Amino acid sequence: MFSIVSGCASAGIYAQIVRVETDASFGIPSIEVVGVPGSEVRESRERVRIAIKNTGYTLRQQKILINLSPAGVRKDGTALDLPIAIGILLANELIKQDRIPYLFFMGELSLSGDILPVRGVLPAVCAAREAGLAACIVPVANLAECSELSDVQVFGASSLKECCEFINGRGTLTGVSRFAGATAGSAESRRAVRSDDFADVCGQEKAKRAALVAASGMHNIAFIGPPGSGKTMIARRLSGILPSLTYEESLELTKIYSSAGLLTGSGLLRQRPFRAPGTRITMPAMIGGGSDARPGEITLADQGVLFLDEMPEFDLRILEALRAPLQDGFVRVTGIRSAYTFPARVLLAASMNPDRTQAAGAKEYLTRISGPLWDRFDIVVRLRPVDCEELSCQLQEASGAYCTEAMQKAAEAARERQLYRFRGSEIKFNSQISPGQISVYCRSGEKGEQLLRAFCREHSVSARGYHRVLKTARTIADLADSEDIREEHLLEAVSYRCGVEDLEIKGEP
Numbered sequence: 224m225f226s227i228v229s230g231c232a233s234a235g236i237y238a239q240i241v242r243v244e245t246d247a248s249f250g251i252p253s254i255e256v257v258g259v260p261g262s263e264v265r266e267s268r269e270r271v272r273i274a275i276k277n278t279g280y281t282l283r284q285q286k287i288l289i290n291l292s293p294a295g296v297r298k299d300g301t302a303l304d305l306p307i308a309i310g311i312l313l314a315n316e317l318i319k320q321d322r323i324p325y326l327f328f329m330g331e332l333s334l335s336g337d338i339l340p341v342r343g344v345l346p347a348v349c350a351a352r353e354a355g356l357a358a359c360i361v362p363v364a365n366l367a368e369c370s371e372l373s374d375v376q377v378f379g380a381s382s383l384k385e386c387c388e389f390i391n392g393r394g395t396l397t398g399v400s401r402f403a404g405a406t407a408g409s410a411e412s413r414r415a416v417r418s419d420d421f422a423d424v425c426g427q428e429k430a431k432r433a434a435l436v437a438a439s440g441m442h443n444i445a446f447i448g449p450p451g452s453g454k455t456m457i458a459r460r461l462s463g464i465l466p467s468l469t470y471e472e473s474l475e476l477t478k479i480y481s482s483a484g485l486l487t488g489s490g491l492l493r494q495r496p497f498r499a500p501g502t503r504i505t506m507p508a509m510i511g512g513g514s515d516a517r518p519g520e521i522t523l524a525d526q527g528v529l530f531l532d533e534m535p536e537f538d539l540r541i542l543e544a545l546r547a548p549l550q551d552g553f554v555r556v557t558g559i560r561s562a563y564t565f566p567a568r569v570l571l572a573a574s575m576n577p578d579r580t581q582a583a584g585a586k587e588y589l590t591r592i593s594g595p596l597w598d599r600f601d602i603v604v605r606l607r608p609v610d611c612e613e614l615s616c617q618l619q620e621a622s623g624a625y626c627t628e629a630m631q632k633a634a635e636a637a638r639e640r641q642l643y644r645f646r647g648s649e650i651k652f653n654s655q656i657s658p659g660q661i662s663v664y665c666r667s668g669e670k671g672e673q674l675l676r677a678f679c680r681e682h683s684v685s686a687r688g689y690h691r692v693l694k695t696a697r698t699i700a701d702l703a704d705s706e707d708i709r710e711e712h713l714l715e716a717v718s719y720r721c722g723v724e725d726l727e728i729k730g731e732p
């Protein structure tokens with residue numbers, strides 16, 4: 224007997240639909256898997272055989288050959304256990320065939336026949352939906368992450384027995400619509416608790432304004448200042464003022480976290496990520512990689528903030544490796560026998576404290592960061608020291624101008640303008656405007672151009688720097704609800720570049 228079952232193998236953060244073809248025929252009893260199975264998939268033969276036995280089915284004494292198609296692509300992970308088991312049971316005529324062509328299966332099996340959770344269920348179910356499969360059977364523990372998908376039915380199974388009874392039309396499985404946690408969980412994540420507020424930050428008006436501009440257009444921002452001036456405080460509060468995610472953005476982000484096995488709540492992620500890796504992070508952890516090409520921090524921060532506190536203290540090779548992804552919005556990740564392109568559209572926030580290495584001097588500390596890397600920052604703000612007197616008197620009067628709620632609202636309105644401007648295009652935020660599109664989206668008028676040219680001449684600004692000023696000015700105009708980029712918008716944008724130009728650290732290291 225021959226059977227075909229749809230399953231899935233993980234491919235980095237993406238899903239590869241796999242056709243599990245099983246043939247049971249006369250011969251020495253054995254189970255063989257072909258079609259470039261990775262080590263976990265090769266091991267599944269034994270797991271599946273014992274799980275089937277412990278579920279109460281007796282296989283015929285036959286030679287079983289399993290082909291995983293497309294046969295030229297390596298299959299990793301344990302999610303193929305369930306479709307392989309279903310394929311073997313079908314080829315042995317132990318379960319019914321009629322529902323199988325419409326079903327998709329995913330799950331790891333324990334020896335007792337329980338279905339265990341796996342990584343990457345959400346991207347797999349989306350791929351199954353695109354392949355036209357009507358219903359997916361996934362581990363019950365992974366059901367929550369699929370609770371907001373439409374146009375596909377998703378069922379959670381806790382054991383091979385339960386799954387087989389469903390296929391035979393004798394039992395039911397928990398469906399997404401009946402999954403109690405689904406709606407409650409997502410509503411909860413939408414009502415995210417915010418403990419850190421910009422209102423807690425005294426003074427530093429310029430830095431708070433710069434943070435708002437950065438969040439509104441997803442511009443990379445560097446905070447430079449003495450110890451205890453509030454750099455970390457302000458950067459950490461960025462997460463509270465980022466514009467909300469659209470449904471598509473939420474789905475994309477949740478797929479990444481699903482494949483990384485980092486989903487905890489139910490439903491889609493509703494908040495842009497804020498990732499703050501430590502200075503001792505390794506290259507694969509930052510960029511992505513490892514044997515199974517896992518996403519790194521730069522991909523986990525996709526559509527959100529990657530915060531490098533004390534940036535010059537990071538391994539310089541890692542900082543240099545961030546240059547290309549910061550420019551391109553994606554990162555190339557290589558695993559064993561595999562290479563993938565992962566998204567990496569982040570707002571890079573960095574803090575630096577030039578007083579930190581007094582022996583080496585401020586300039587040497589900051590020059591650890593190469594000129595091209597500095598060029599990735601649209602906004603550089605210098606914070607001045609806050610004195611205790613200022614702190615205590617300002618603490619008494621609530622700092623109303625900049626509170627997280629008002630700032631988030633402003634950022635949201637600026638985002639609306641950007642969504643409208645870039646409708647139908649790949650661009651999501653002003654910071655992503657390419658050099659070729661600058662003249663389309665960032666026209667600043669005759670007077671503005673004169674002003675900008677004068678600034679660039681004076682500070683010998685690079686071409687990239689010039690474009691960055693214009694993109695930042697576009698966001699500042701959006702915050703002012705203005706379609707025209709006016710002189711005052713350019714002046715503000717230019718003021719955020721002065722930090723870089725004054726550092727005299729242009730050119731390759």
Ligand SMILES: Nc1ncnc2c1ncn2[C@@H]1O[C@H](COP(=O)(O)OP(=O)(O)OP(=O)(O)O)[C@@H](O)[C@H]1O
Binds near residue numbers: 423427448450451
């Ligand atoms: N502007 C400010 N308003 C209110 N509190 C502040 C401000 N700046 C600093 N503080 C207080 O000082 C603490 C340290 O601030 P923060 O960690 O942001 O400083 P930093 O600039 O990152 O310093 P470092 O360079 O040493 O990392 C804060 O937890 C807060 O209590």
Ligand SMILES: [Mg+2]
Binds near residue numbers: 454455456532574
């Ligand atoms: Mg700090």
